[in-house]
Amino acid sequence: MERIDDGYSATQEYPHPFIHKMKLTRAQRIRGFILGSILFPIRVTLAVLFFLIMWPIARLRLAGLSEEERSKPVEGWRRWFYHPIIWLMSRAVFFSLGFYWVKVKGRRANLKEAPVLVVAPHSSFLDMLVLCPAQLATVVSRSENTSLPVIGALLEFNQSVLVSRKDPESRKKAVAQLNERLTSDGYWPQMLMFPEGTTTNGSALIKFKPGAFLAGVPVQPVLLHYPNKLDTVRWTYKGTDWALGVPATDHVMEGGVPVSKVGGLSLPLESPARETLTLLHKNGLGAHEVQAALDRMIDRCRSGAQGAKVSAEELASILGLSHQQTAVHICGLYSKDDSVDLRHIYFSVAPLTGCVDLKTLLHSAFTLFNREGGGSLSERELSDLMEALVGVPQHRIADLYAATSDQNRLTEESLLRVLTAHPTFQKVTKEYLQPEEAAGTLSNRRSVNNNGSVYNNSKKSE
Known part of the structure; x- marks a missing residue:
């Protein structure tokens, strides 16, 4: 994969990727208050309901398996039975939150073509919507998230690679797991990563963390669309041209x-x-x-x-x-x-x-x-x-x-x-x-x- 940036004029305005300011008109505020007071409780109630249904089902997928069996990709009836249910329930959660239809451009590379899907820009936790068209690809997550209700069960279901930011040994172990999975020649499922490593306001692409890329392992870019287009960051993958309407920067988040x-x-x-x-x-x-x-x-x-x-x-x-x-x-x-x-x-x-x-x-x-x-x-x-x-x-x-x-x-x-x-x-x-x-x-x-x-x-x- 090669990344190509179009030129960006020095006279054009460059947005701050970590600050987002909104100016709402009085009409927008009134509409937001009225619709929010009606729709917000309904949406949250539906999302919580779907999450509660998913919780025990996600736990059942690995129930009864030994540690050795859990260290291998789930196959057989545990995959073809539980995977579609969690996928449909995940889509239902996002549907209840207002993501009725998702438009996908291009073709998703198969596992042999690209073991890794890299997604950018990363603007909020709702970007996890991309997991639905990616068929619940495996992710990397903080180990602390496993203690969260529902989220912990979904990470276990996903057989996610877990890493603790406070423990250097945990990072080394996570890197070893990533190397093993991404070079397994299709034995492990496709992985999905947000290489920026943090969220921005979506107006610019900040510098990627190197952990999402391994030498010799092909990746496929998945670009999330945002309406405020300022410039084009272009990518090429096997002759396919990808374009995103934001500039690329050398910004990165370090220690918060x-x-x-x-x-x-x-x-x-x-x-x-x-x-x-x-x-x-x-x-x-x-x-x-x-x-x-x-x-x-x-x-x-x-x-x-x-x-x-x-x-x-x-x-x-x-x-x-x-x-x-x-x-x-x-x-x-x-x-x-x-x-x-x-x-x-x-x-x-x-x-x-x-x-x-x-x-x-x-x-x-x-x-x-x-x-x-x-x-x-x-x-x-x-x-x-x-x-x-x-x-x-x-x-x-x-x-x-x-x-x-x-x-x-x-x-x-x-x-x-x-x-x-x-x-x-x-x-x-x-x-x-x-x-x-x-x-x-x-x-x-x-x-x-x-x-x-x-x-x-x-x-x-x-």
Whole structure:
């Protein structure tokens, strides 16, 4: 399979794939309220009824089988009897939710032609409707979903590949299962995957996760249709042309944060530093107060006596905030727990205020993150430094490290040179390490797609 992107003009509007805004007229709101109050209870009741009927039937398919038998594809009467029932009930669920007819274009590749069906764009859980025309192809799901009522039974019925995002060993096991099934030469049923790995608003195609693709294993694209066509992402499969009316991007979701990928770096679409600065201004802190708070932060980091990690309560005191809830919000922008590293706030916010120039900022960061001393950063230290500068974790900085290091030595001068002159990595300094007046808001920045075409994101989709 080959993917081909049509050109996309830099003057055209590029939509944000993770934000969806709607403006309803008064008539639409009234109609939605009236019809919703009548149809919603009916639709939900019917869907729940069909789900309750499916639940015990799905459990019966594997009832009485040993673990060894469950590890093999279900065949015989258990397949030809139970499979059509669950398929019809699944279609009935979607029919009750308003999906009366499904129009299918093209021909579904058989198991020998394509062991994998990749579906995009992934916009909601209702995209599972595609399982009906795909004859309930096997899926990959989070292992946590098996504990959910009905859903767990359906995943068991489907003999899904289960993976826990919290357990690295579970991921390895899932990859091994996928390899076994996709290279079984038709022994296992066809699989269906959403390679984006998360849901978007359907206005753009974000970067695919590599897990949906194995070397030498053919896949067939299944493109979901949406009415807001902006451009065409085209695919070819065995001479058949597939087209979807949305642009392709380098955006991806990492750790629950939407980012774009540039040279291996993860750059947040919504800068936590800019949101932090906005929150401080809303709480009455002017430029002078913000600068004073940043000075207190860097002094605390340099002292080393108390450490750079602080609680929300301590952060509120350092920032001079009267409401601790704002400090809690700021902690949440940079960390998943109730504490935050002051270095991350300082080095991402300070350049936006214009109170420190880039050379001085990098010197301070280099000093604080160079744990071993000696004037050279390790790859791990560079990863921590870049996380502080852009506000999100950096897991793959090998390209940046290779570009900045000389014989495994990464000096302050070489890092400054690469971040200001390298055609790829200077994006960081231009968009994240410049005063707001010079850089503009991130919603106005330009995004680059997988093929290097440029999108002008001057407005957000509404």
